[in-house]
Amino acid sequence: MTPKRILVPLKGRAQDEAVLSVIAPAAAAVGATLRLLHVAPVPQNLYSERGRVVMYADQEMGRLEALWSTYLAGVSATLHDVATECVVRFGRPADEIVAEAKAWGAELIAMTTPRSRRFGWLRLRRLTEVVSRKASIPVLGYKIT
Numbered sequence: 276m277t278p279k280r281i282l283v284p285l286k287g288r289a290q291d292e293a294v295l296s297v298i299a300p301a302a303a304a305v306g307a308t309l310r311l312l313h314v315a316p317v318p319q320n321l322y323s324e325r326g327r328v329v330m331y332a333d334q335e336m337g338r339l340e341a342l343w344s345t346y347l348a349g350v351s352a353t354l355h356d357v358a359t360e361c362v363v364r365f366g367r368p369a370d371e372i373v374a375e376a377k378a379w380g381a382e383l384i385a386m387t388t389p390r391s392r393r394f395g396w397l398r399l400r401r402l403t404e405v406v407s408r409k410a411s412i413p414v415l416g417y418k419i420t
Contacts, residue, residue, distance in 0.1 A: 278382035
């Protein structure tokens with residue numbers, strides 16, 4: 276069975292978009308829809324040095340949602356002949372990726388898995404592994420070199 280709903284989590288870096296070079300042509304060929312997802316941390320209230328609230332968490336959430344929606348729309352605009360949707364969620368990345376896949380009815384999660392040469396990259400590799408353990412659907416981990 277060919278997946279028609281493919282969830283693609285993106286963190287906002289060019290390396291993360293590498294999976295699109297593989298998944299977009301395949302999606303276009305079978306008429307699948309790509310849902311581009313960004314998961315941002317839940318913001319907290321921002322306080323001044325005097326302890327006054329400078330920005331409330333919901334204001335920051337609105338700002339971040341607008342920022343990441345613009346980024347996802349830009350990526351979507353580069354995917355010609357592919358149906359795309361964009362969504363921003365807040366929370367822990369692995370949990371939100373799996374929750375979005377389930378809520379949307381995704382049939383595949385496609386995400387970039389970098390090589391783990393440096394400690395920071397190891398964390399992303401673990402994210403892919405955690406998502407694949409938690410998800411009830413296949414996870415494509417596209418390894419960038």
